[in-house]
Amino acid sequence: MFGLERIRRRLRREQPGIQGSPLEIGGRSIIDHIAPSGLFLELDYFHFSTTEYGRVWFVEDWPERLGLTYLHDIYSFPGNLRVSIFVRPLDPRLVLQSVKRELTQLRAQRLSGQQEGKIPDYGVIATERSTEEVLRKLQEERAPILLVSFYVCLFARSLDELNKASRQLEELFLDAGVRAHRAMAKQEAGIISMLPLGVNLLNQARNMDSHALGAMFPFVSSDYLAPRGHFMGINRANGTLVTMDIFEEENTNLITVGNMGSGKSMFLKYQVEQAVITGTRCMVIDLEGEFRPLCMDLGGTYLELSTAAEHKMNVLDINPEDRDPLTEGYYDFLGWLEVALRERRGEPSLSAREKNLVDTTYKEAMAGAGVQQEDPSTWRTPPPTLSTWYQVLRERGTPDADELAERIARYAVGLLAEAFDCQTNVTIDSSLVVFDLKDVPDELKPVRVRQIQSFIWSNVLREMRPTLVIVDEAWWLLQDLETARDLSAMARRFRKRYAGLWLSTQHAEDFARNTDAEFIRDTASVVLLFAQNPSAIPLLEGRFALSGAETRELVVLHPGEALLLTRHHRIPLYIAVPKERYPLYTTKPQEVIAFREGGGESK
Numbered sequence: 001m002f003g004l005e006r007i008r009r010r011l012r013r014e015q016p017g018i019q020g021s022p023l024e025i026g027g028r029s030i031i032d033h034i035a036p037s038g039l040f041l042e043l044d045y046f047h048f049s050t051t052e053y054g055r056v057w058f059v060e061d062w063p064e065r066l067g068l069t070y071l072h073d074i075y076s077f078p079g080n081l082r083v084s085i086f087v088r089p090l091d092p093r094l095v096l097q098s099v100k101r102e103l104t105q106l107r108a109q110r111l112s113g114q115q116e117g118k119i120p121d122y123g124v125i126a127t128e129r130s131t132e133e134v135l136r137k138l139q140e141e142r143a144p145i146l147l148v149s150f151y152v153c154l155f156a157r158s159l160d161e162l163n164k165a166s167r168q169l170e171e172l173f174l175d176a177g178v179r180a181h182r183a184m185a186k187q188e189a190g191i192i193s194m195l196p197l198g199v200n201l202l203n204q205a206r207n208m209d210s211h212a213l214g215a216m217f218p219f220v221s222s223d224y225l226a227p228r229g230h231f232m233g234i235n236r237a238n239g240t241l242v243t244m245d246i247f248e249e250e251n252t253n254l255i256t257v258g259n260m261g262s263g264k265s266m267f268l269k270y271q272v273e274q275a276v277i278t279g280t281r282c283m284v285i286d287l288e289g290e291f292r293p294l295c296m297d298l299g300g301t302y303l304e305l306s307t308a309a310e311h312k313m314n315v316l317d318i319n320p321e322d323r324d325p326l327t328e329g330y331y332d333f334l335g336w337l338e339v340a341l342r343e344r345r346g347e348p349s350l351s352a353r354e355k356n357l358v359d360t361t362y363k364e365a366m367a368g369a370g371v372q373q374e375d376p377s378t379w380r381t382p383p384p385t386l387s388t389w390y391q392v393l394r395e396r397g398t399p400d401a402d403e404l405a406e407r408i409a410r411y412a413v414g415l416l417a418e419a420f421d422c423q424t425n426v427t428i429d430s431s432l433v434v435f436d437l438k439d440v441p442d443e444l445k446p447v448r449v450r451q452i453q454s455f456i457w458s459n460v461l462r463e464m465r466p467t468l469v470i471v472d473e474a475w476w477l478l479q480d481l482e483t484a485r486d487l488s489a490m491a492r493r494f495r496k497r498y499a500g501l502w503l504s505t506q507h508a509e510d511f512a513r514n515t516d517a518e519f520i521r522d523t524a525s526v527v528l529l530f531a532q533n534p535s536a537i538p539l540l541e542g543r544f545a546l547s548g549a550e551t552r553e554l555v556v557l558h559p560g561e562a563l564l565l566t567r568h569h570r571i572p573l574y575i576a577v578p579k580e581r582y583p584l585y586t587t588k589p590q591e592v593i594a595f596r597e598g599g600g601e602s603k
């Protein structure tokens, strides 16, 4: 932001034909007030404060076909790097004349050598051949010849950092066969040539044809383009589109971490939409109830799971498709009971004796409802509900059974019976199912989540169909040992079931709360880091091998900007959501209200 205006004025003064009025030159704008007071020009770098350093290179020559990999490395250099390219078409007649002259000279040189019986100079022969090719292209294809200038500028926070990054960049140039020079004593001309003013004061250029020029443009780079994948966003470093097919990754798990309002949910919603449209089923555990507009718009199934809600799930459901439905069903029920009956998080809530009791009374309740383990024809009979099991316990009449019945009473026959003592009345064969937990009291959330998790396992994953399970605001689930264990089991086993687990959370610490959360973080094949608080950096830095430039950038990212990390890529990303879909995704209250008032949600 340093004095663009000042430079423009200098250009006006120095360039004939561009004159500003004296009134304009003497006037003051806001830019004059915020611009630094001076620009210090050194031999091969410049700085305009103690924390803003820069260096400009001009590229003198580069290989005819600069490999995309090298170019990609340069464009994606992990530092604050800018590239400026000037292209000027040359007069084809002049080019033709000079190419013909050059070809004649080369031919003459070769022929005279031949006549004198000298050993052929293969260098001359090769140049002659390529000049012939240029001539052919010029005459046959009328391919234009262009004068191309290529400048690079690197910014850093200190001279030390600038020198270090400069050495790395120069190594890259060397590897790529690019001959680049620091603009010695021409840094000011370099800065001006870097600005988007179309003024080329450095005046260094090389001739090339349009094919070679085409290969230099960043948007031809194949940076993370999976043809069958989803659109993830735009690479902020070079403007390329980034697409990814999660099912092609090592595993299908993804995590996003970022501050409040940094764009995590927006990203997830956009991905859900693309997934559903392209035939991937999505199950969303939504703690904030914010996927509703999207779900309604896509015609998905939206399940409100508050206590009085109409949608019900029976905790004693069995899956007739399982190999041994009663045993699987028993373990699901036991897992649910353990969460429902626990006094304190993380502590076992059922003794071995009680588990035995659950085992026998479970079978008895099932048999009472006509469901027999040994008779598959009974597996589709409606199973008992929680109050039936409660009655079986009561009928036992032993102190153990009475105590257990007492503990489960509020779910089976008490206040919560409306939500938990019921037959399942939801079918989830749609491609998008959202479990809304917004109105579920905090105390009941783990019980509900446990139910949803077994529901997902048993009802959904039985058929091999690409499926994503998405948990927004996953911190809630990660802090709870049982649900975190369930999530890590999903993370472990999902790949083989053609499914993926996608979690989003605000704090990096959420993934360090227990070994299951750590496992999920450390094995996810895709990580998206959105804007972070400085205090989160130490937790992320080592874990994701972030460079200095990356950590500095993470604390200043805008909403929708992120760093995408995969096993082989590190891409600065901007999640470019279509503006027509934005109203369905936004969480800004004023925009949500405007959307509702416009009748959006009733669709």
Ligand SMILES: Nc1ncnc2c1ncn2[C@@H]1O[C@H](COP(=O)(O)OP(=O)(O)OP(=O)(O)O)[C@@H](O)[C@H]1O
Pocket (backbone or CB within 6 Å): 258, 259, 260, 261, 262, 263, 264, 265, 266, 267, 506, 559, 560, 561, 574, 575, 576, 577, 585, 586, 587, 588
């Ligand atoms: N990719 C984007 N393009 C445009 N605006 C965005 C983008 N991402 C986020 N925003 C803006 O930021 C707001 C907050 O985004 P979002 O709801 O995704 O944040 P979040 O990270 O999920 O926050 P929280 O952790 O509080 O849920 C959005 O309503 C939108 O206005």
Ligand SMILES: [Mg+2]
Pocket (backbone or CB within 6 Å): 264, 265, 266, 472, 473
């Ligand atoms: Mg969110």
